[in-house]
Amino acid sequence: MKHFTSICIAIMITFTACAQQTESTIKAEAPPQKYESEVVVSGLSIPWGFTFLPDNSMLITEKAGELIHVKDGKKTVIEGLPDIYVRGQGGLLDIELHPDYKKNGWLYFSYASAEGEGQGGNTAIMRAKLVDAKLTEKQLLYKAGPNTRRGQHFGSRIVFDNNGYLFFSIGDRGNRDVNPQDMTKDGGKIYRIHDDGRIPKDNPFVASEGAKTAAYSYGHRNPQGMTKDPKTGAIWTNEHGPRGGDEINIIKPGKNYGWPIISYGINYSGTTFTDITAKEGMEQPLFYWVPSIAPSGMAIVDSNKYPAWKGNVLVGSLKFQYLERLELKKGKVVKREKVLEGMGRVRSVKQGPDGFIYVGIENVGIVKIIPSK
Amino acid sequence: MKYRLFYVLCICSGLITQAQKEVEKKSSFAKSIEEGQFIYEDFCMNCHLTNGEGVAKTFPPLAKSDYLMNKRELSIKAIKFGQKGEIVVNGVKYNNVMAPLGLTDQEIADVMNYITTSWGNINKKMVTKAEVSAIEQ
Numbered sequence: 001m002k003h004f005t006s007i008c009i010a011i012m013i014t015f016t017a018c019a020q021q022t023e024s025t026i027k028a029e030a031p032p033q034k035y036e037s038e039v040v041v042s043g044l045s046i047p048w049g050f051t052f053l054p055d056n057s058m059l060i061t062e063k064a065g066e067l068i069h070v071k072d073g074k075k076t077v078i079e080g081l082p083d084i085y086v087r088g089q090g091g092l093l094d095i096e097l098h099p100d101y102k103k104n105g106w107l108y109f110s111y112a113s114a115e116g117e118g119q120g121g122n123t124a125i126m127r128a129k130l131v132d133a134k135l136t137e138k139q140l141l142y143k144a145g146p147n148t149r150r151g152q153h154f155g156s157r158i159v160f161d162n163n164g165y166l167f168f169s170i171g172d173r174g175n176r177d178v179n180p181q182d183m184t185k186d187g188g189k190i191y192r193i194h195d196d197g198r199i200p201k202d203n204p205f206v207a208s209e210g211a212k213t214a215a216y217s218y219g220h221r222n223p224q225g226m227t228k229d230p231k232t233g234a235i236w237t238n239e240h241g242p243r244g245g246d247e248i249n250i251i252k253p254g255k256n257y258g259w260p261i262i263s264y265g266i267n268y269s270g271t272t273f274t275d276i277t278a279k280e281g282m283e284q285p286l287f288y289w290v291p292s293i294a295p296s297g298m299a300i301v302d303s304n305k306y307p308a309w310k311g312n313v314l315v316g317s318l319k320f321q322y323l324e325r326l327e328l329k330k331g332k333v334v335k336r337e338k339v340l341e342g343m344g345r346v347r348s349v350k351q352g353p354d355g356f357i358y359v360g361i362e363n364v365g366i367v368k369i370i371p372s373k
Numbered sequence: 374m375k376y377r378l379f380y381v382l383c384i385c386s387g388l389i390t391q392a393q394k395e396v397e398k399k400s401s402f403a404k405s406i407e408e409g410q411f412i413y414e415d416f417c418m419n420c421h422l423t424n425g426e427g428v429a430k431t432f433p434p435l436a437k438s439d440y441l442m443n444k445r446e447l448s449i450k451a452i453k454f455g456q457k458g459e460i461v462v463n464g465v466k467y468n469n470v471m472a473p474l475g476l477t478d479q480e481i482a483d484v485m486n487y488i489t490t491s492w493g494n495i496n497k498k499m500v501t502k503a504e505v506s507a508i509e510q
Contacts, residue, residue, distance in 0.1 A: 045457060045470045063472050064455070087475025088416050151416040151474070174415060269423045294419075321431055345431070345469060363457060363470045 021244050021266060023290045028324060028336040034308075036370045037340055040358070041070050047360035048156070049094035049109075052353050054102050059130075060366065061109065063091035069133065070366075080128070080135035085112040085121030088151020093123075094168075094348075096158040098195060105129045106195065108141075110156040110168060118146035122186065123154045123170045127195075141197030142168070142214060144186035150174035153187070153240075157226035157298075162233040165192050165200065167251070169237060171222030176260045176273075180219050183211040188259060190223065190237065190251050192216035204254030219257040219282065220249075225298030225315055236286075238295040238315050241265035242273075246292045247285035248313070248326075248333075258282040264290055287326070287333040294319035297348035303355030306371055314339075314357065316346030323349060323359055340367065402486065402499040409487025412480050417488075420471075425492045431469060433462035436492035445489075446508060449500065452481050454510045478505040 041047075046063035053059060057071035059078070065086055067078040084092050090112025098106040106127045113124035122144040128135040153171025160166055172179045172188035180188025183205055191214045192203060205211040225238035235251040245265025249257055262279050266272050278284060289295070297316040301309045313326040320338075323346050327335035340346070340359060348360035357369040417435075421427050425435035435441055440462040441448050450456075455473035459466060476484070482500045489496035 045455075046472055085475070086473060090475070091472065152419070268418050319428060319431065363468065 021264070021290050024288065024336075026333055026336050028293075028320075028322075028338050030338040030341055033339070034372050035306075035339070036372055037343070038368045038370060039365050040368045041073075041075075041366040042364070043075075044068075044360070044363075044365040046091075046362050047347055047366060048092065049096075049158075049348050050350065050358070050360055050366060051095050051097050051107075052350075053097070056353065058366065059095055059107070060360070061092045061095050063093070065092045067092065067095070067109070067135075069130075076133050078130065078133055078135060080138070082111065082113065082124075082126060082138065082140075083115075085114040087112070087121060087149070090121055090123075090151070090154050093154060093156035094158045096160065098127075099160050099164060108158050108166065110154075110158055112154050113143060114147060115140070116143055116145050116147060118148065120147040120149035122147050122173065123156060123168075125158065125166075125168055125193075125197075127197075139197065141166075142191065142193060144170050144173075148173055148175070153222035155220075155223050157224060157237070159226045159228055159235060160195075161228055161235055164195060166195055167192050167216065167226065167235050169220065169223035169226055169239075171220070171224075171239075172259070176221070180221065180259045181256070181261065183208055183215060183218065186212055188218060188220050189215045190217045190220060190226075190235070192253075216253055217251050217255045217257060219255075219259045219261070221259045221263075224296040227298040227300055229300055230302035231300075231311070236298060236300065236313070238298050240294060241288070241292055243268050243270070244288075244290035244292055246289040246295050248287040248315070249283065249285050252283070256282045257285075264288045265292070286331065292319060293317035293324060295324075297346060297350075297360065299349045299351050299357065301351060301357065303351055305355045306357070306369075314349045316349055316359070318345045318347065318362075321345050339369070343367065405483045405486040405499065406490055407487075408480075409483035409485070410491075412476065412484040413487050416474050416476065417484065425488060425494075430465065430467065433460065433465070433467045435488045435494070437463070437494065439463050441489060442494065442496075445485075445500075449481060449485060449505055449508050450510070452476065452484065453478075453505065453508060478502045481505045 048061045048063045050060040060068045065084040069076045093110040095109040108127045112121045114121045125142040128138040152174035155169035155171040158168045179185045199213045206213045223237040223239040238248050242265040245263045295315045299314045301312050315324045322341040323339040325337045325339050326333050344364045345362040352358050359367045420432040427434035456471040459468045479502045482502050482505050485500040
């Protein structure tokens with residue numbers, strides 16, 4: 001009997017240990033709001049990404065495969081998109097303008113594509129020009145391979161840094177144990193290329209045999225938020241963990257961000273896939289979320305429209321349907337707050353050229369945040 | 374006497390064929406459920422979660438879901454063409470978007486068979502590829 005009891009206790013400990021996770025010590029607060037919200041574009045389903053043209057009109061990507069131009073409230077569907085592989089989390093994804101768009105007219109977008117080797121699809125980056133509501137001069141700059149019918153983790157975010165390099169993310173494509181830690185495989189990585197698709201000569205893995213030389217950092221799960229720190233010029237990302245363990249990272253060349261060797265998350269089922277959260281040679285996140293908020297989209301406020309928010313990081317929560325505002329002190333998150341709570345799943349966020357924050361919310365549209373007077 | 378034996382054999386073989394058919398039917402249902410579990414884990418689980426419990430007010434539950442049990446055609450339609458706008462599941466309102474998943478009709482049948490027979494859900498009539506194909510937007 002004694003043995004039986006101790007066995008029972010041992011079993012209980014084993015099982016509870018499986019689900020043991022340390023919650024984020026800083027919780028998201030919901031104070032009374034000091035801003036108003038205005039839906040500036042309505043009638044959208046999944047506005048995965050959006051950007052502003054020099055005339056302040058907007059280009060919005062709908063995941064289902066539509067590129068929409070909105071000017072003075074009038075929507076035009078842009079023609080000439082490449083074939084888009086709409087399956088699972090794949091579809092038409094992010095969009096970004098060249099920093100010198102006014103001069104060269106290049107716009108960049110990411111999407112799931114079935115082109116190339118193997119059944120299924122994988123993430124692609126293309127650039128094109130917009131002429132008379134049509135895409136022209138299309139150039140495929142990067143296509144991850146091989147294709148797979150798995151539905152997850154296309155990554156997708158596109159950001160230019162201050163030196164004109166194009167950064168983009170590709171998630172692990174549902175192949176956790178193969179892609180993220182193998183430099184010869186696409187997926188689970190942040191990439192850096194020139195604006196015309198060439199691989200920079202000083203990319204960290206150009207000398208590694210068989211490596212995907214466009215890769216810049218690795219060990220990522222599914223980064224669906226990326227932005228340039230307006231102050232330092234560094235590239236910041238957020239990525240989905242499994243159950244718990246969503247992360248914010250600052251991307252450094254050649255670094256390993258640990259997935260799935262280290263993680264603050266556990267499997268969806270509650271079982272663990274790793275016992276460690278830290279390892280030598282692997283980067284610690286700047287912040288991690290337990291429980292997961294399912295982060296998507298990222299921006300750092302630097303306009304003067306929101307004095308109290310200056311330097312804050314904004315991250316959309318797909319799971320809890322709000323925009324999270326994170327305050328940092330000395331590189332550490334010290335406060336979290338819920339913004340726009342209850343409007344819907346926040347997919348994307350950007351500071352517009354007018355200094356206002358715009359938020360892409362599923363089944364709502366694009367929402368502008370206006371500080372209360 | 375010979376005839377009687379013949380009849381008995383006929384009936385027996387008939388019964389056997391019938392039983393075999395039942396087994397085959399069952400095994401194709403079981404196989405579809407099994408396939409459906411892979412589809413579920415790949416395409417559905419990160420929102421509807423491991424045990425179909427969903428997330429309060431954001432992602433409706435599939436486990437013991439009155440919507441899934443009573444609205445078979447609408448459920449298939451949602452998986453096939455995506456779901457947008459307000460629905461009520463177990464008395465709770467949900468107003469979100471589920472993008473079209475890009476699954477084949479067979480994959481939709483498989484995942485339907487999995488979710489309608491898991492977590493306390495009961496479904497005795499297998500969803501077939503033909504049933505899914507017949508549903509239009």
